[in-house]
Amino acid sequence: MPVSLLSFCYLIACIFFIIAIRGLASPQTARQGNILGILGMGIAIIATLSSSAVQEIYWIIGAIVLGGVIGIFSALKVKMTSLPQMIAAFNGLGGLSAVFIAIAEIISGSNTRLESTLGLLIGAIAFSGSAIAFAKLQGIIKAKNITYPAQHLINALLGISIITLTIQFVLFGNIYVFYWLTLISILLGFLLVLPIGGADMPVVISVLNAYSGWAAVGIGFSLNNTLLIIVGAIVGASGAILSYIMTKAMNRSLINAMFGGLGKNNSTNQNLSSSDRTAKSSSPSDAAFIMENANKVIIVPGYGMAVAQAQHALKAMADDLIKKGVVVKYAIHPVAGRMPGHMNVLLAEANVPYEDVFELDEINHEFATADVAYVIGANDVTNPLAKQDTNSPIYGMPILEVEKAKTVFFVKRSLNSGYSGVDNPLFYADNTLMLFGDAKKVTEEIVASLEN
Amino acid sequence: MNIDIWTLLTILTLACFVGYFVVWGVTPALHSPLMSVSNAISGIVIIGALITAGISEMNTAKILGLIAVTLASINIFGGFAVSHRMLIMFKKKKKESK
Structure with missing residues (x-):
């Protein structure tokens, strides 16, 4: 294949990838977009395999088939609640792939030392960071926040040594320095993600997603390959924008989420004693009675709903209410799940039509006209202290204003505070009724009462 | 291919702008599929891996390249497959329910 034809194929692949992401602007176009993405990838791979740069393909085809089988098998098997850890795992493998390419480039005597090193560093941090994120999301590492003494100092020292060694390697090209760089950046990835807790995971996953893109850019520079640069930049932009959206939804800076570790300074919040x-x-039967006589019910699901596997019961409840002429809507906070958009996927899996699911900005004004807000497995995202108490660690975080509804039902196991450790005054409000118990059981009991 | 660094930087800068505008256009409801699609297409590093693994002689560099091809393939196939699984769940409302 002549070089100009190869470049043309890469151009087509680029366009398909851009359309694939563009397609995600609406659920109607998203599926065709995904198929174009697959086509683009196919074109890029086949064009490269038929170019003069590739002289042997049998081993390569074996490697692609092996990876393809593993990838498709795990993608079909994964539960939607475990989606975040799978994305983390895939991210990590992408990073590791960049590491191997960079090492192979250097040992085969490439002179693009700086570019290969950048690909290596970012890939290595994406790999080890994703490994820790995976372990935390999967529950292999149980503790929420693992802190160790002189955390920032150690990370800073590692960062400085990476910069020093990079300069040394670029100038002198000593291969052992390169191996040390690999090890140190893997260690840095571990240490950076280890102290970050569960609620900040959406940010971490988005940041690691961005890294896997920038690693591709680094490799693109070292191979002089424009396709890698363009696609890497788009993926990097996607990860960066998602990180920004997530941190904004928690009213935190990226620096604070990545390095701060929530839970250090909220001991001052016990100013209101709950006693x-x-x-x-x-009771569920009372809740059923109030909801079937309502005009509008807004359901506010949180991650607890997914943990209790209550989404199908919830959908059954909504269907019964709709049959009785009640308007049912769902309100989703941007950080409601364990990754951006997670809650939307979980509701879609339970066959909730996406037209009934609304984002924070779209629905917040509607709580004032709603008869019932049904909060299930969510807590901090409804806490009015975020608007009132300037000392609160969640102050300034945009919240769903459920307190404006005529009646608020909270499905919860106990009055315990949410992840942030902040008490929620809404539990004691005049228009709030608590439904104590497991989210799935309570909802099923409501469904039973509605159907009687 | 030999392209000078300023051309590559120009391409990178323009690609960042394209990425910025395209990604802001994605509806928040589809942010999870956005992550898995972008994850899958970040598997484009496979191009680098193919070139590294494409040398005719079997040596350490080729073996590293083949490992990289396998890892990137997991990323690509897995990412597109899980995106497809998610996207087919986003259905329009059935007529009888309203």
């Missing part, structure tokens, strides 16, 4: 206030509790 002198009482929360009213209600």
Whole structure:
């Protein structure tokens, strides 16, 4: 294949990738977009294999088939609640792939030392960071926040040694320096993600997603390959924008989420003691009665709903209410799941039509006209302290204003505070009724009452 | 291919702008598929791996390249497959439900 034809194929692949992401602007175009993405990848791979740069393909085809089988098998098997850890795992493998390419480039005597090193560093951090993120999401590492003494100092020292060694390697090309760089950047990835807790995971995954893109850019520079640079930049932009959206939804800076570690400074929040206030509790049958006589019910699901596997029961409840003429809508906070958009996928899996699911900005004004807000497995994202208490660690975080609804039902196991450790005054509000118990069981009991 | 560094930097800068605008256009409901699609297409590093693994002689560099091809393939096939699984779940409302 002549070089000009190869470049033309790469151009087509680029266009297909851009259309693939563009397609995600709406659920109607997203599937065709994904198929174009697959086509683009196919074109890029076949064109490269038929170019003069590749002289032997049998081993390569074996490697692609092996990877393809593993990838498709795990993608079909994974549960949607475990989606974040699978994305983390795939990210890590992409990073590791960049590491191997960079090492192979250097040992075969490439003179693009700086570019290969950049690909290596970013790929290695993406790999080890993703490995830790995976272990945390999968529950292999149990502790929420693991802190160790002089955390920032150690990371800073590792960072400085990476810069020094990179300069040394670029100038002198000593291969052992390159191996040391690999090890140190893998260690840095571990140490950076280890202290980050569960609620910040959406940010971490987005950042690692961006890294896997920038690693591709680095490799693109070392191989003089424009396709890698363009695609890497788009993936990098995607990860960066998602990180920004996530941190904004928590009213935190990226630096704070990545290095701060929530839970250090919220011991001052016990200014309101919960003992002198009482929360009213209600029963599923009462909740069913109130909801079937309502005009509009807004359901606010959180990650707890997914943990309890209550999404199908929830959908059954919504269907029964719709049959009785009630308008049912779903309100989703940007950080409601363990990764961006996670809750939307979980609801879609339960066959909730996407037209009924609304984002924070779209639905917040509607709580005032809603008769019932049904909060299930969510807590911090509804906490009015985020608007009132300037000392609160969640102050400034945009919240779903469920307190404006006529009646608020909270499905919760207990009055315990949410992940942030902040008490929620909404539990004790006059219009709040608590439904204590497992999210799935409570919802199923409501469904039973509705159907009687 | 031999392209000078300024041309590559120009391409990188323009690609960042394209990425910025295209990604902001993605609806928040599809942010999870966005992550898995972008994950799959970041498997484009496979191009680098193919070139590294494409040398005719079997040596350490080729073996490293083949490992990289396998890892990137997991990323590509897995990423597109899981995106497809997610996207077929986003259905329009059935007529009888409204």
